[in-house]
Amino acid sequence: MRGMEYSGYPVDEFEALYTEVSRLFNIIDYYQYNGSYVFKVEYDKNLKTKFNKLRETLKNIGYIPLIDKEGDHLKITIYKFGEIKAGGERRALYLFLATLATILIDGYIRSSAPFYYDIIRGYNPWVMTILYTVSLLAIIGIHELGHKIVLSYYKIEASLPNFIPGIPGILPTFGAVISQREVPANRDILFDTGISGPIAGLIATILVSIYSALTAPIISMETYKMLELKYGPGTPFPVPPIYSFIIHLVRKVPEGDYVIIVTPLVWAAVVGFLITGLNLLPAWQLDGGHMARAVVGEKYHSILTIISIGILMVTGYMLMGFLVLILYFLSGGRGVRPLDDVSGIALWRKILFIIFFALAFLCLPIQFPLPQI
Numbered sequence: 001m002r003g004m005e006y007s008g009y010p011v012d013e014f015e016a017l018y019t020e021v022s023r024l025f026n027i028i029d030y031y032q033y034n035g036s037y038v039f040k041v042e043y044d045k046n047l048k049t050k051f052n053k054l055r056e057t058l059k060n061i062g063y064i065p066l067i068d069k070e071g072d073h074l075k076i077t078i079y080k081f082g083e084i085k086a087g088g089e090r091r092a093l094y095l096f097l098a099t100l101a102t103i104l105i106d107g108y109i110r111s112s113a114p115f116y117y118d119i120i121r122g123y124n125p126w127v128m129t130i131l132y133t134v135s136l137l138a139i140i141g142i143h144e145l146g147h148k149i150v151l152s153y154y155k156i157e158a159s160l161p162n163f164i165p166g167i168p169g170i171l172p173t174f175g176a177v178i179s180q181r182e183v184p185a186n187r188d189i190l191f192d193t194g195i196s197g198p199i200a201g202l203i204a205t206i207l208v209s210i211y212s213a214l215t216a217p218i219i220s221m222e223t224y225k226m227l228e229l230k231y232g233p234g235t236p237f238p239v240p241p242i243y244s245f246i247i248h249l250v251r252k253v254p255e256g257d258y259v260i261i262v263t264p265l266v267w268a269a270v271v272g273f274l275i276t277g278l279n280l281l282p283a284w285q286l287d288g289g290h291m292a293r294a295v296v297g298e299k300y301h302s303i304l305t306i307i308s309i310g311i312l313m314v315t316g317y318m319l320m321g322f323l324v325l326i327l328y329f330l331s332g333g334r335g336v337r338p339l340d341d342v343s344g345i346a347l348w349r350k351i352l353f354i355i356f357f358a359l360a361f362l363c364l365p366i367q368f369p370l371p372q373i
Contacts, residue, residue, distance in 0.1 A: 014037065016061065017037050017039075017058070017063065017078055018030065018039075020054060020057050020058060021039050021041065021054065021076060021078075024044075024050040024051075024053060024054050025039070025041035025042065025044060025050065025054075025074075025076070026041060026042040026044075027039055027040070027041055028040045028041060028042060028073060033077075035079075035080070036077050036078055036079045036080075037077070037078045038075060038076070038077050038078075039075070039076045039078070040070065040073050040074070040075055040076075041073065041074050041075075041076055042073060042074070043072070043073065043074055044074075047067075047074070047340070047342060047343050048186055048188075048340060048343040051065070051067055051076075051185070051186070051339075051340045051343070052185050052186065052340070054076075055185050055339060055340075056155075058078065058081075059081065062080065062081050063078050063079065063080060063081055064078070064079050064081045064182075064183070064339070065077065065078050065079075065339060066078075066079070066339050067339065067340050067341070067342055068341065068342065069342050074342065088159050088160060088162075088179075089160060091162065092159070092160040092161065092162050092163075095162050095163045095164065095165070096161075096163045098163075098165040099137075099163035099164065099165040099166075099172075099173050099176075100133070100137070100163075101165070102165040102166050102167070102168050102172045102173060103132070103133045103136050103137065103166075103172040103173055104129060104133050105168040105169075105172070106132075106166075106168040106169060106172035107128070107129040107130075107132035107133050107136075107172070107264055108125060108126075108129045109168060109169050110132065110264040110267060111125040111126075111128035111129045111132065111264050112125050113231075114231060115227050115230070115231050116128075116263075118227060118230075119217045119219055119223070119227070119261065120217055128263070128264055128265070129264070131264075131265060132264040132265060132267070132268050135208045135211075135212075135265060135268040135269075135272075136172065136173065136268045136271060136272070138204055138208070139201055139204045139205050139208060139268070139271075139272035139275070140161075140163065140173065140175055140176050140201070140272075140275065141161065141176070142200045142201055142203070142204040143175070143176070143197045143198070143200055143201030143204070143275070143276075143279075144161035144176050144177075144178055144197060145200060146196040146197045146198075146199060146200025146201065147178055147193060147196050147197040147200075148161075148178065149196065149200075150192050150193050150196040151178075151180065151193060154184070154185070154189050154192070154193075156180055156181070156182045156184065156189075156193075157180070157181040157182055158178050158179065158180050158181060159178050159179040159180075159181070160178070161176040161177070161178050162176060162177050162178065162179075163175075163176040164176060164177070171271070172271075173271075175275045175279075180193075183336070183337070183338065183339050184336065184338045184339070185338060185339050185340060186338050186339065186340040186343050187294040187295075187338050187340070187341070187343065187344070187345040188294070188343075188345055188346065188349065189338065190290055190293060190294040190336060190338045191290070191291050191294035191295065191345060191349050191353070192349075193290060194287045194288065194289070194290030194291040194294065195287065195291055195352065195356065197279065197287050198276050198279050198280050198287050198288075198356065201272065201275065201276050201279075202276050202359075202363075204272065205269055205272030205273055205276060206246065208265065208268055208269045208272060209243055209246045209247075209269040209272075209273075210246060210250050211265065212263060212265035212266045212268070212269050213246055213247040213250050213251045213260075213266075214250060214251060215263070215265065216247075216251070216260050216261055216262070216263050216265070216266060217260070217261045217263070218251075218253060218254065218258055218259070218260050218261070219258065219259060219261060220256070220257060220258055220259075221257035221258065221259060222257070224259050224261075237262045237266075238365040238366055239266075239270055239365055240270065240273040240274070240277065240362060240363050240364055240365050240366070241361075241362045241366065242273060242359075242362040242363055243266075243269060243270060243273060247260065270365055273363040273364075273365070274363070274364065274365060276360075276363045277359075277360045277361070277362075277363030277364040278312075278317070278320060278360075278364070280356050280357065280359060280360035280363065281308040281311070281312070281357075281360050282301070282304040282305070282307075282308055282353075282357060283304065283305040283308035283309060283324050283328070284305050284324050284327055284328045284331070284335065285327075285331070285335060285336060286324070288308075288356070288357065288360065289301065289304075289305065289335055290335065290336055291353050291356065292304045292305075292335075292353070293335035293336060293337070294338070294345055294349070295345055295349065295350050295353045297341075298334075298335065298337070298341075301335050302333055305324070305328055305333075305335075308324070309321045309324055309325050309328070312324065315364065315366075317364075
């Protein structure tokens, strides 16, 4: 035993930590390293539960533990927990207002196309703009709410959502992010945090998709060609396979030559699916990246990140691919590491990871065009 050699550290502090660790684990050795306390303990079959109890106890006295495998034993390293900085509410508000503005402008641009007046009786572009804005903000907000609910369930502090304004006329928003103020305790929590946002956002997007499909105008090909003569040719509008499925499920097009016209609400649904699909890719610190880090570990998480970047570039999402690549290298290629990186993860979470990885490709827009004037 070497713990008592470090007389420069308060005995009561060390004794408190030693007592808490020994209550749950059989301590083999202990020492101090770079300002932290290290305890070598025997492996325990109830590791996940016991370590989480230790984490909660130490958090209350201002410390945070980290556990690793070291040979046949486990190594628990205990650090002084830094003070959590409050604030950020004003920044979150400004970003939300900026995003609200870019979505409103984008919505009005899309809603002001003159051909809508010809095919929708009593058409009001401001009504469509408001519906579009509410739909898109709801999709993004509910996505982040999913994260917040799970983080709150696990008693992990997080910031308010920081919405990211986009470019009106192109992509009005790049979604939103929240910052966790604590590291997830184990792989289960890391996985649940990652998957919660896409699930919530996907449900909201599906609801917007159904409404947009039910309200989109259906016109004859003859009328469509007349509109093309008046306003110019339409352009192909790529939609995700999942939206193509939804629209054929909930809306029957009359027999003969009829087409469904794209509205701003369809665009809102497509943006929602796009955000969900991109987030589900098992790359870097995207939601899918957190899921991948939890399921396959650090080494294979890096491999999946590179594969995902390649997929983005090959499928035409060059900008997103380069962005993830740059952020990946700037972060040193690291994902979010849970405090307990030793305990395994449940089989059903692994199955969900595979399902949602496949779902990512169903959410990305490809060439399944709907006509648009």
